[in-house]
Amino acid sequence: MAKTNPFEFIQQVRQETAKVTWPTRRETIITTIMVLIMVTLASLFFFIADQILGGVVSLLLDAGR
Template sequence: MAKTNPFTFIQQVRTETAKVTWPTRRETMISTIMVFVMVTFAAAFFFIADQALGYLVGLIMNVSV
């Protein structure tokens, strides 16, 4: 493995960082809001699915006794 001195490494990191296309503040806010919306939908879906399956299992367990 090639060894690089710290100064050269920092220069390479700065060069690569300059190539990155950073999102704008607006893009970041929209992405963040969309993540929260999707998390809310997923949480609601899994809550409803869990309640429904729990109810069905409860019915099955009470019928078999």
């Protein structure tokens, strides 16, 4: 593997960083809000599914007595 001196490495990192399209503040805020909404919806879905499955299992186990 070829070794690169630190100065060349830093130049390469700066060149690659210049190619990146950074999101605007508005895009970041909107994306963050969307992620929070999706996390909330997923947590509600799994909570409800867990409650339903827990109730079904309880019914099945109580029926065996």
